[in-house]
Amino acid sequence: HAGGFLGRALAYQNNQRAIPAGKFELLRAHPVKLLSFLDREHYMGAKRHALDKRAAKRLASGRFDLLHTWSGDCLESLRAANHLGVPSLLEIPTWHRNKGKVKKDKTWSEIQRDAAPFPRSVLNRLLVTRQQVMEEYARATLILVLSEKAKETFLIAGLPEEKLFPTSRGVDVGRF
Template sequence: MEIIYSAAARLGGVGIANVVNHAVNAIYRAGYLKKVIVYGNSQGAVPTSLIKNVWFQPTKVFSSLSSRYYYSMKRMWLDYNASRYIKGHGCHIFHGWTHECLRSAREAKKQGAITIVERGYCHPLYSKRVLDEEYERWGLKRHPEGRIILKKYDHWHREETAALEEFEEADYVFVPAQFAKDTFLEYGFPEQKIVIIPRAADMDYYRPSEKKKDIFRAVFVGMLNIRKGIPYLLEAWRQLNLMDAELMLVGSVHDEIKSFLQRYKGVKNIRITGFVKNPVELYNSASVFVFPTLDEGSAKVTYEAMACGLPVITTPNAGSLVTDGIDGYLVNIRDVEAMKEKILFLYNNPDAGKEMGRQARLNIEPYTWQRYEQNLIAKYEEIWERQ
């Protein structure tokens, strides 16, 4: 079995690039890697002979463009290069990522290969519906009108066109959680084509440490924006008005949320830290992790918080591994009252919170990167044997 894996990421990088790195290393160790096609390499386990580095606009011609165009151009350029490589070399399985593999998947199918598209989020039409509702609710524009001349590169246009075409072309779509799968089913996608491969966390790095018994602290980690449900968390916290308590918001502040933060400026026990590269100490300073997101795939911060022994309050939409009432709570999106109730319970019952945190660590421990890699290879082998 020969696999070509393509991703608009730096092999050995962070974020999605870390997922890519674990996948590619697993494929290489299994002896299945024919070529990985990426934007750069900062790891040493996979030999350079198996890595095709793609160069994108070395003279920085497009750098001044809005990210909605720039990153689409970058993904499309990777797709073009991957399709050319596949045309000349072929493979048994091609694995690409959403928004960046339409041409390459089509070329792989021409050559008789099995095609996989990875989608780290919900179905694009589900995301569009939920977020359109949310922005309208707050009287905001989700994104400004695009430039007609650049329409084919517009990320939001491609979400409703190229992404859907990729799913139709694919033999399989890989998603990270049941909730993401459910959104595909909601839009009529064939269940037999959807494969769940749960993500992971570094259990040695993200681990519980002794918590200072100073105050009750709720922590959120992630981009501070509309999609993450920040307005609802702010309102829940304001209404609770807890003594000896703090809400810590950890992450970059998006322009769209600044007016909301201004409204809650008078709430003195809200702290905004900005982006923190390694938030493990902040997790371990907290009593509870709160993540009221509206739209995710499988939020890695929920894995990290559970690994640090925190009870987690989140929504089903987070695609988390939280078991309601055991290691945290699941509340519906936009439900301020339910969020308040769960935070207040943990505030009033610290021993229950500690027990939930202990369960969180136990329940998340199996979800190591080794397990992710084993699941991925097992799925490739299962798919290949079916042919």
């Protein structure tokens, strides 16, 4: 925001004061709130999919130069960005989803999840799956990683080093 290049931010809620509230579009009154009775895992998955669909729709307007998003929240918006040629930054607060291990495309527990009977099968569609996150990694132009260890887990998983951008979280020691 301070650099003058933030056009719009899409979020669940706005808990900060540095960026003017008018820059935010919130999911405050979105129909996904009707699912708040669900357990946390399914409700959060539903919220992530709702935010992602809204972001993809906004990107389709063609008025954006960059998509900066978080892992687990952005498969549809990354697909839209790829289709439109909009570069993307994927911010990941932890290691690669496979945690530095080589895994099959689908693990036994994921196969069981996908084969669950009704109504569990409907609920499971609300989850953000490992396969969706893997596609996010593949579609992102650049992935922000927070440590050398995190970077290593992405390299083990086969992502090219030039796609990984090491960064770190900082604290304003004068403020805290």
